[in-house]
Amino acid sequence: MESLSNRKKVLEQKPMNFWERIYLPSIFKGLAITFRHMFVKKETIFYPEQTRPVSENWRGLHSLKRDENGRERCTACGLCALACPAEAITMTAAERQKGEENLYREEKYAAVYEINMLRCIFCGLCEEACPKEAIYLDGPIVAADYLRKDFIYGKDKLVEAPLKS
Amino acid sequence: MELALIIEKFILVVVIFAVSLGVAAYSTLAERKIAAFLQGRVGPHRAGPGGMFQPLADGGKMFFKEEIIPAESNPFLFIMGPSLALLTACIGSAVIPWGQSMQFGDRVVELQVTDINVGILYIFGVVSLGVYGIMIGGWASNNKFSLMGAIRAASQNISYEIAMGLSLIALLMVSGTLSLKDIVEQQHGFWNNGWFTWNVFTQPLGFLLFIVCSFAECNRTPFDLPESENELVAGYHTEYSGFKLGAFLFAEYVNMFVSSAVMATLYWGGYNYPGMDYVFELLGPTWAPIVGIAVLFAKIFFFIFFFMWIRWTIPRFRYDQLMNLGWKVLIPLAIANIILTGIWITIKDNLL
Amino acid sequence: MNLFYFVAFLSIFFSLLVIFSKNPVYSVLFLIVTFFTFSVHYILLNAQFLAIVNFIVYMGAIMVLFLFVLMLLNLNKDTEPMKSSLLKIAGVVSGLCLLLTLVGAVKSLNVSEPLILKDPGIGLVKNLGKVLFNEFLLPFEVSSILLFSAMVGSVLLAKKDPKKI
Numbered sequence: 001m002e003s004l005s006n007r008k009k010v011l012e013q014k015p016m017n018f019w020e021r022i023y024l025p026s027i028f029k030g031l032a033i034t035f036r037h038m039f040v041k042k043e044t045i046f047y048p049e050q051t052r053p054v055s056e057n058w059r060g061l062h063s064l065k066r067d068e069n070g071r072e073r074c075t076a077c078g079l080c081a082l083a084c085p086a087e088a089i090t091m092t093a094a095e096r097q098k099g100e101e102n103l104y105r106e107e108k109y110a111a112v113y114e115i116n117m118l119r120c121i122f123c124g125l126c127e128e129a130c131p132k133e134a135i136y137l138d139g140p141i142v143a144a145d146y147l148r149k150d151f152i153y154g155k156d157k158l159v160e161a162p163l164k165s
Numbered sequence: 166m167e168l169a170l171i172i173e174k175f176i177l178v179v180v181i182f183a184v185s186l187g188v189a190a191y192s193t194l195a196e197r198k199i200a201a202f203l204q205g206r207v208g209p210h211r212a213g214p215g216g217m218f219q220p221l222a223d224g225g226k227m228f229f230k231e232e233i234i235p236a237e238s239n240p241f242l243f244i245m246g247p248s249l250a251l252l253t254a255c256i257g258s259a260v261i262p263w264g265q266s267m268q269f270g271d272r273v274v275e276l277q278v279t280d281i282n283v284g285i286l287y288i289f290g291v292v293s294l295g296v297y298g299i300m301i302g303g304w305a306s307n308n309k310f311s312l313m314g315a316i317r318a319a320s321q322n323i324s325y326e327i328a329m330g331l332s333l334i335a336l337l338m339v340s341g342t343l344s345l346k347d348i349v350e351q352q353h354g355f356w357n358n359g360w361f362t363w364n365v366f367t368q369p370l371g372f373l374l375f376i377v378c379s380f381a382e383c384n385r386t387p388f389d390l391p392e393s394e395n396e397l398v399a400g401y402h403t404e405y406s407g408f409k410l411g412a413f414l415f416a417e418y419v420n421m422f423v424s425s426a427v428m429a430t431l432y433w434g435g436y437n438y439p440g441m442d443y444v445f446e447l448l449g450p451t452w453a454p455i456v457g458i459a460v461l462f463a464k465i466f467f468f469i470f471f472f473m474w475i476r477w478t479i480p481r482f483r484y485d486q487l488m489n490l491g492w493k494v495l496i497p498l499a500i501a502n503i504i505l506t507g508i509w510i511t512i513k514d515n516l517l
Numbered sequence: 518m519n520l521f522y523f524v525a526f527l528s529i530f531f532s533l534l535v536i537f538s539k540n541p542v543y544s545v546l547f548l549i550v551t552f553f554t555f556s557v558h559y560i561l562l563n564a565q566f567l568a569i570v571n572f573i574v575y576m577g578a579i580m581v582l583f584l585f586v587l588m589l590l591n592l593n594k595d596t597e598p599m600k601s602s603l604l605k606i607a608g609v610v611s612g613l614c615l616l617l618t619l620v621g622a623v624k625s626l627n628v629s630e631p632l633i634l635k636d637p638g639i640g641l642v643k644n645l646g647k648v649l650f651n652e653f654l655l656p657f658e659v660s661s662i663l664l665f666s667a668m669v670g671s672v673l674l675a676k677k678d679p680k681k682i
Contacts, residue, residue: 027475027478027479030478030479031474031475031478033478034203034474034477034478035203035474037202037203037204037205038202038203040205041205042205042206042207043205043206044201044206044207046207242542242546281565282565282641282642282643283565283566283569283642286566286569286570286573287569289569289573289577290569290572290573290576290577292577293572293573293576293577293578293581294572294576294577296577296581297549297581297584300581300584300585300588301546304542304584304588312588315588316585316588316589319581319582319584319585320585322581323578323581323582326577326578343642
């Protein structure tokens with residue numbers, strides 16, 4: 001058939017010559033190539049000890065941030081839960097009591113904040129929705145576990161460690 | 166038979182059995198390590214220093230896994246398959262001479278279980294029995310993939326046995342004996358009368374044919390059609406689990422060890438090495454054979470490495486290519502090799 | 518001698534099992550065991566070469582092919598097609614004929630003098646080869662031609678007729 005685009009290339013398949021047909025030279029060539037690979041630099045990354053460097057816009061496990069005084073930034077507005085396309089985030093708001101000013105920055109805070117890691121698609125929309133810059137997806141990958149209920153991460157796993165000193 | 170001889174042979178048998186199983190166990194580690202190295206990886210390295218105890222972990226896993234016997238299978242034959250495979254793999258090493266005779270005081274110990282005068286034929290018979298384990302196991306599984314694997318194994322082994330036997334005949338014409346001990350003794354040293362003594366230098370084509378056929382007999386890549394995982398799931402051991410699967414895999418590695426030993430013995434001079442007479446004088450008849458054993462094992466390990474090296478280099482043949490290679494290439498070449506050897510022997514005997 | 522009787526018992530036992538087992542695959546497997554006992558007989562007679570050749574050719578090659586063919590058959594159908602009564606009568610008659618012949622042959626047996634081999638090493642490879650290539654050279658070569666013609670015939674049968682395609 002006539003080629004309309006004129007880009008068709010007719011490949012010529014030459015009959016194999018004697019050395020190609022007995023196949024042994026190519027076997028030895030292949031053996032040499034694989035043998036050379038014994039001495040190349042090993043690409044293995046020993047995972048738990050070493051980790052692969054991640055890119056700037058990497059989105060991993062969520063963390064709830066604290067401000068410069070070590071107070072939780074989250075005000076339990078629910079915008080992240082609203083923004084979440086996978087319906088992974090739930091929270092219960094509570095009012096800040098007297099004497100808790102050093103714990104929570106705003107007058108309202110999240111008493112319970114849960115993310116279901118099996119639902120989460122790590123899209124980062126919660127991060128963008130947050131008006132208080134309280135949630136960031138800057139953690140590692142989510143660890144494996146045995147039970148489904150263990151993938152619902154509460155505040156104990158999500159909130160950043162309190163400031164030292 | 167005197168008691169001392171029986172004890173001596175018993176110890177030898179136990180040692181050979183233990184060594185061949187040990188080598189087979191560490192071949193599993195070596196296979197994974199070599200595969201990793203050839204692919205620029207590191208391989209198993211967590212269990213012990215450098216992954217030393219990985220075979221133990223694998224073996225333990227094999228033992229403690231659940232064993233499943235399929236409901237529609239034939240339980241007796243299902244168990245007999247892997248046992249037969251392991252048995253035939255292990256008994257081949259009985260006629261291989263592992264070293265020169267050692268001298269303890271005034272007692273001379275032969276490092277060969279038995280020197281029957283049909284040694285090569287014995288190995289050949291054992292190899293030809295090896296296919297039964299696979300066939301019986303594959304058939305008893307009552308699984309179409311297993312059956313396909315078993316049938317492939319049968320036809321492949323029969324086809325390549327012929328070429329293997331014919332390639333050996335040329336060697337026998339040169340050596341004039343069927344006893345492995347005599348064949349090794351003929352290859353004494355390295356250089357004699359202006360030519361190498363090792364058979365590979367007089368029978369290079371025979372060696373090439375033999376190594377190709379032994380790849381096929383061991384069901385190793387590029388001839389691992391009986392267990393080709395992309396078309397037959399796992400071939401004859403699809404239905405196997407636990408230690409019965411382990412026996413099949415183990416049999417493959419023991420087969421590799423034994424056929425490496427046979428190759429080293431028949432073609433690469435066995436326990437002979439250059440300058441062995443000098444070493445014999447230096448160390449005496451008790452310790453010099455140890456060097457010979459070490460040399461033989463070095464050769465065996467090289468061949469095992471070669472098996473693995475090939476495995477991670479060459480892709481699997483297609484089935485028709487396999488049959489074409491066996492019947493249309495290897496067998497005519499082997500016959501041509503026999504004729505050439507015959508002509509050469511006639512010329513050498515009559516004219517030179 | 519006791520070993521001989523034990524092995525002889527085994528060979529008869531397994532050959533009976535070959536006949537009486539319902540499953541053809543079992544039959545073939547018992548036949549393999551029977552051949553193995555034959556090999557043991559040969560070894561007892563100091564005929565090592567014959568033993569090994571029996572081992573390789575019968576156990577290692579021919580029986581593998583038998584098993585190969587049987588595996589390809591559909592053995593799940595237990596029911597044998599009913600034979601016609603004519604066939605049954607013919608079977609009974611021929612069986613009786615065989616029995617009669619056997620009985621007659623056994624009856625005419627008389628105990629012969631125990632044969633003592635002049636050369637106990639006659640079964641070894643070297644002696645056998647010398648005998649085959651000196652005394653029995655012509656029968657040996659003729660049988661090889663016979664095998665060769667059988668091979669050519671089978672190849673011709675297996676080959677497709679080029680005209681018919």
